Amino acid sequence: MPLTTADGAHGTYPLFEIAPALDRRLNRVPLGDYPTPVDRVDPTTLGLPPGGPQLFIKREDISAQxxxxxKVRPLELVLGDAQRRGARRIWATGAxxxxxxxxxxxxxxxxGLQAGALLWPQPVSLTARDNLETMLSLDCRVECLPGIAMVPLSVAAVRLLTGLRGPxxxxxxxxxxxxxxxxxxxxxALELARQIRAGELQPPHDIVVGVGSTxxxxxxxxxxxLARYAGLAFTRGRLPIIHGVRVTPWPVTDRHRVVGLAYRTQELLARLGGPALSFSRRELSAGFRLHTSYLEAGYGRASAAGRDAITRFARRDVLQLxxxxxxxxxxxxxxxxASGRTRGPVLFWATKSSVPLPRADPSATARAPAWVQRWLSR
Ligand SMILES: Cc1ncc(COP(=O)(O)O)c(C=O)c1O
Known part of the structure; x- marks a missing residue:
């Protein structure tokens, strides 16, 4: 398949290579620098004893300039969809x-779209404040939603509540x-399979990722x-277990929502002319473990274990968390x-951007709605 986008050393977008029908039917706006690298980390640099399982990090934190x-990978497809539907403004919904x-x-x-954000209050943190100030500086229109309870609602319900009915x-x-x-x-995941095939890492036993929206x-x-079905990797032995670490509360991160979205994604893949995978919800669920206790005091609130992880990952510049x-x-x-429950390798999916944000414009904050200014001044 010809190189249609800036997709890095491996040349093509893996999904479109495995399922060319999707290349014809989806409009993707290329944003990312792919493949994102995989770093091997010596676990002793994180204070773990020698001789334990191997650790790799998938550097999604540098997925785009x-x-x-x-958020970059889903945005490529969603922006493309909005563009194709003739939208003028694309709204994100979140805290x-x-x-x-x-x-x-x-x-x-x-x-070629303007941005808007439908946002609900959350605990103040440095990152949250920087993000909001950046949105305001970029002329992103900001509107208020009542709370995180909005998350399981459909987009149609959100549109109705916010009065955004225009096409x-x-x-x-x-x-x-x-x-x-x-x-x-x-x-x-297909990109990761290519990296395994190229010998950049051994097939992981476990993949760890935060679960917020699922x-x-x-x-x-x-x-x-799909990688196994296409013969890219994992053709012998078991597939890696996905460990989802809950970072937003139930019911947003109920395991049925994760498995349900996976199931509907496989349905969409088939509907668009891609491989017809037919995993049952039970089969998908068997490959997924949800870890709930790391949320501690709740969404947006720091945890003691999290702070310790930040220090240990920062010590040798392993990763900014x-x-x-x-x-x-x-x-x-x-x-x-540290638990002895895995033989490894363990792959940590680095989800938080480490690319510096553009400099915020203080005059944009001064023009923000009063409720936003109140939150920023806390
Ligand atoms: C930095 C970061 N990591 C992890 C997540 C969780 O990912 P997802 O929403 O796809 O479950 C989010 C979600 O907002 C996020 O911003």
């Missing part, structure tokens, strides 16, 4: 300091957690199975490596 992290919203604000112009307003589900968005992470975990769950998402997933990773 301008802003990386795990006030949402990474998905700031990613949308930074990348929307690549599809030119494209409203994304929180975290782009719809089958179209999850296809982006499915492609990431999009990433669901896409990876199907993507690993954030308190809300990646630190909690990293805390589980450290416990898993």
């Amino acid at each position: 301008g802003y990386g992290g795990n 006030l300091g949402s990474n998905h919203s700031v990613a949308t604000a930074i990348h929307a112009h690549r599809a 030119r307003d494209y409203v994304q589900a929180p975290g782009a957690a719809v089958p179209l968005g999850a296809l982006g992470h499915l492609s990431a 999009c990433t975990a669901a896409g990876l769950l199907v993507g690993l199975r 954030d308190t809300t998402y990646s630190a909690k997933a990293a805390a589980f990773t450290l416990d898993l490596l």
Whole structure:
């Protein structure tokens, strides 16, 4: 397949290579620098004893210039969909300091779209504040939603509540957690399979990822199975277990929502002319473990284990973590490596962008709605 996008050393977008029909039927706006690298980390640099399982990090934190992290891959497909439908403004839905919203604000112009964000209050943190100030500086229109309880609601319900009924307003589900968005992470799993095939890492026994809206975990769950189906990797032996570390509360991260999204993603893949995978919900569920205790005090609140992980990963510049998402997933990773419950290798999926944000414009904050200014001044 010809190189149609800037997809890095491996040349093509893995999903379209495995399923060329999707290349014809989906409009993808290329944002990412792929493949994202895989780093091998000596676990002793994180304070773990020698001789334990191997640790690798999938560097999704540098997935794109301008802003990386795990929101880039779903955005490529969702922005393309909005563009094709003739939208003028693309809205993200999330908490006030949402990474998905700031990613949308930074990348929307690549599809010729304006950005908007439908946001609900969350605990103040440095990252959340920086994200919101960046959104405001980029002229992203910001509107208020009542709370995280909005997450399981459909996009249609959110549109109704916010009065955005015009065809030119494209409203994304929180975290782009719809089958179209999850296809982006499915492609990431195929990319990982190529990296395994190329000898960049051994097939992992465990993959650890934070679960917020469910999009990433669901896409990876199907993507690993597609990689095996296509003969790219994992053809002998078992598939890696996906360990989802809860970073937003139940019911947003109920395991049935993760498995349900994975199931609907495989259905969409087949409907678009891709391979007809037919895993049952039970089979998908068997490859997924949900870890709930690392959420501790709740969404957006730092945890003691997370803070410890931040310090240990920062000590030798292994990786920059954030308190809300990646630190909690990293805390589980450290416990898993120390527990003797895995032979490894363990692969940590680095979801938080480490690309510096554009400099915020203080005058944009001064023009923000009063409720936003109140939150920023806390
Ligand atoms: C940095 C970061 N990590 C992990 C997650 C969880 O990913 P997902 O929403 O795909 O479940 C999010 C979600 O917002 C995030 O921003």
